[in-house]
Every structure is written in C-alpha cells, then in structure tokens.
Amino acid sequence: MKALTMETSNINTQKLSDVLSDFIAETDSIVALLLNKDGTAIASAGSENAIDTTAMAALIAGMFSATREVAKMVGEHQFSILLQQGEKRHIHISLVNEHVMMAVVFEGFHRIGRIRYESRKACKTIGAALAITDQTNNNQKVISIPEFKEVALNLIDSIFTNK
Amino acid sequence: MPFINYENREISFKIVYYGPGMSGKTSNIIFVHKTIAEDKRGELISLKTSEERTLFFDFFPLELGHIATFSVRFNMYTLPGQIYYEASRRLILDGADGVVFVADSQRSRYERNILHYQLLEKNLMLYKINPKAFPIVLQYNKRDCDTPIEIGTIEKQLGLEDVPVFEAVATRGDGVLETIRELSRRVISQFEV
Ligand SMILES: Nc1nc2c(ncn2[C@@H]2O[C@H](COP(=O)(O)OP(=O)(O)OP(=O)(O)O)[C@@H](O)[C@H]2O)c(=O)[nH]1
Numbered sequence: 276m277k278a279l280t281m282e283t284s285n286i287n288t289q290k291l292s293d294v295l296s297d298f299i300a301e302t303d304s305i306v307a308l309l310l311n312k313d314g315t316a317i318a319s320a321g322s323e324n325a326i327d328t329t330a331m332a333a334l335i336a337g338m339f340s341a342t343r344e345v346a347k348m349v350g351e352h353q354f355s356i357l358l359q360q361g362e363k364r365h366i367h368i369s370l371v372n373e374h375v376m377m378a379v380v381f382e383g384f385h386r387i388g389r390i391r392y393e394s395r396k397a398c399k400t401i402g403a404a405l406a407i408t409d410q411t412n413n414n415q416k417v418i419s420i421p422e423f424k425e426v427a428l429n430l431i432d433s434i435f436t437n438k
Numbered sequence: 439m440p441f442i443n444y445e446n447r448e449i450s451f452k453i454v455y456y457g458p459g460m461s462g463k464t465s466n467i468i469f470v471h472k473t474i475a476e477d478k479r480g481e482l483i484s485l486k487t488s489e490e491r492t493l494f495f496d497f498f499p500l501e502l503g504h505i506a507t508f509s510v511r512f513n514m515y516t517l518p519g520q521i522y523y524e525a526s527r528r529l530i531l532d533g534a535d536g537v538v539f540v541a542d543s544q545r546s547r548y549e550r551n552i553l554h555y556q557l558l559e560k561n562l563m564l565y566k567i568n569p570k571a572f573p574i575v576l577q578y579n580k581r582d583c584d585t586p587i588e589i590g591t592i593e594k595q596l597g598l599e600d601v602p603v604f605e606a607v608a609t610r611g612d613g614v615l616e617t618i619r620e621l622s623r624r625v626i627s628q629f630e631v
C-alpha cells in the first residue's frame with residue numbers, strides 16, 4: 276500500500292503544468308489547478324497568485340469526496356463533473372482518474388461549453404501522462420533518506436518548541 | 439504516504455487530529471497555528487457550524503522548511519468529532535501520514551474515547567493501514583477537569599502498547615506542542631521512498 280501510493284506520487288509535473296497552461300490559453304480561464312484527493316495541489320497554471328491554491332486544493336478535495344459519497348447514496352459511482360456557478364466567477368471540476376481532479380476558475384458563464392470540451396481533452400492528456408510517469412519517474416531523483424530524516428527531525432524540534 | 443512533487447520540489451505530509459466531539463481537536467490546531475512563526479504557516483480554514491463545532495474540517499499548511507532541495511510541508515487537519523459525522527471522518531483520514539488522537543479526560547467521556555479510537559482503527563484498516571504500525575500519538579486533553587481519567591486506562595482498555603501518551607490542556611496550550619512534536623517525529627521516522 277505504502278509503496279504503491281509513493282509511486283503514484285512521483286509525478287512529472289512539468290508536463291502537467293504545460294497541459295494546464297495550454298488549457299488556460301485555449302479557454303481564457305483564470306486558474307487551472309490539478310490536485311489529488313488528499314487535498315494537495317499537484318500543478319497549476321493561470322493567475323495562481325490571485326488565489327490561495329493550497330487552501331483551495333484542500334477545500335475542493337473535501338468537496339469532491341463529500342459529493343462522491345452523496346453520489347453513492349443515490350446509486351451513482353460518482354459524479355464526474357461538479358459545477359459551481361457564481362455571479363462573476365465559476366468553478367468547473369472534473370475527475371482525471373480515481374485520485375486526481377482538475378479545477379478551473381473562469382469568468383463568463385457562456386464559456387461553459389468550451390470549458391467543458393477543453394477540460395475533457397486536458398483530463399485525457401493528463402490521465403495518460405500520469406499513467407506513464409507513474410512507472411518511469413523513480414530513478415535519478417532519489418532523496419537521501421538518512422540525511423532527510425536528520426534535517427527534518429531538527430526542524431521539527433526547533434518549530435514545535437515553546438519559546 | 440507523503441506526496442512528493444519533484445518538479446516543484448515539494449514534499450507534503452498529512453497530519454490529522456482525531457477524537458470524540460468536543461475533546462479539543464480544534465483547540466489543539468488553533469494553538470499550534472498561533473504559536474509557530476508567521477512565515478511557516480498558511481491561513482487556518484475552519485468549516486464549522488454556527489455553534490463552533492467542526493462541520494467538516496479545520497486546515498492549515500505548515501512549512502517545515504527546506505531539506506536538501508525540497509520544501510517540506512505538513513498539511514494539518516482536524517476532523518469533526520460528533521458521532522454522526524462518521525462519513526466525513528473517513529474522508530479526511532484518507533491519505534493521512536499520522537494521527538494525533540485527542541481524548542477527553544472527563545470521566546463522562548470515557549466510553550466515547552474508546553469508541554472513537556476503535557472507529558479510528560477500523561477506518562485505517564479500511565484504507566489498508568495497520569493501526570499498530572501507523573504513527574499515532576494519544577493525548578489526554580482537558581487535564582484541568584475535576585478528577586480526570588487516569589493516564590493508562592485508555593491504553594489498557596484498547597490494548598495499545600507502543601503509543602506515546604501526552605497530557606494536555608489545549609485551551610492553555612499545555613502539552614500541545616509536545617504532542618505534535620512527537621507525532622511529527624514519528625511520521626518522519628517512517629518516511630521512505
Ligand atoms: N477546560 C478545558 N476546556 C477545553 C480544553 N480543550 C478544549 N476545551 C473546550 O472544549 C470545547 C470544545 O473544544 P474544541 O477544540 O472545539 O473541540 P473539538 O474536538 O474540535 O470538537 P468537534 O469539532 O465538535 O469535534 C471548547 O469549549 C473548548 O474551549 C481543555 O484542555 N480544558
């Protein structure tokens with residue numbers, strides 16, 4: 276279990292960011308964010324600085340997982356798309372695979388057709404990229420575990436200390 | 439199972455405060471959040487009811503710092519303790535790297551502590567995690583109450599052996615940092631690629 280999840284975590288995010296950037300260019304959206312179901316942001320593009328993507332990833336993951344449970348209650352496996360309509364800004368969320376979802380913030384609700392179409396395309400490309408990087412990305416990037424642990428433990432001791 | 443992002447050079451761990459309703463999970467996270475340096479923490483988000491009970495979760499990202507070429511983050515969550523939020527608890531537990539179990543030291547809450555700990559173990563197993571091999575720290579909170587539960591009773595009842603135990607008064611911050619420090623150490627110690 277542990278090892279398996281670690282592998283799926285080792286993602287080449289450059290490729291993913293490129294797909295998201297293309298998506299932004301095609302749809303003129305504000306932000307596109309890729310996140311996993313644990314609530315961690317994987318990659319993003321657009322005017323990310325305008326939005327706290329860390330908090331947004333945590334909230335959207337919560338929202339999506341809650342919605343999935345609701346789906347099960349009404350006899351669906353899951354809802355593959357979530358749409359939140361605001362006054363000016365809207366959010367379109369779609370599932371890439373079991374673990375990953377893509378959230379798009381956009382303005383102009385009339386663009387929804389285009390958003391939907393391009394999201395579907397992007398999710399496919401991303402899904403394929405994730406499937407490949409899962410297997411290939413392990414070698415040259417290894418972290419030295421003993422060193423990592425030593426530094427981390429020191430940081431922990433200094434941060435969680437009454438001053 | 440921390441999330442490693444090689445391109446952004448980020449490693450994220452997920453820490454969850456678990457426990458029965460009103461045991462002091464949110465009080466713990468609030469204290470941690472306000473104690474650590476401002477440049478090490480993001481905003482604390484609380485999804486709560488109008489009565490200040492946690493409805494879904496509290497969350498804030500804690501930047502541990504840079505290690506080698508990575509920036510390391512702990513994503514800190516609390517979950518709702520009220521019994522009917524079981525489905526939400528299960529969702530938030532997903533992907534956790536470590537759990538602080540916040541028990542309530544009031545005698546009237548004894549059974550609830552036991553029940554919730556058992557639910558925690560059950561939920562971990564649902565995610566194919568062996569609770570005995572998973573980083574958990576047990577905190578006896580509300581030590582300031584009248585005739586608190588004796589330390590050792592919960593562990594004994596549940597047959598817990600290697601779980602570290604801390605006493606706390608979360609509203610004052612007593613024991614809060616000690617608890618999270620030990621849990622963090624355990625999470626890091628279990629880290630492997
Ligand atoms: N006396 C005392 N009160 C505490 C302590 N810790 C928390 N409380 C109080 O207990 C109540 C519940 O605390 P919370 O931190 O909101 O509890 P929680 O576990 O997050 O509760 P839920 O979100 O409903 O599961 C609040 O009124 C706190 O002020 C403590 O150590 N001693």
Ligand SMILES: [Mg+2]
Nearest residue numbers: 463464491492
């Ligand atoms: Mg709470």
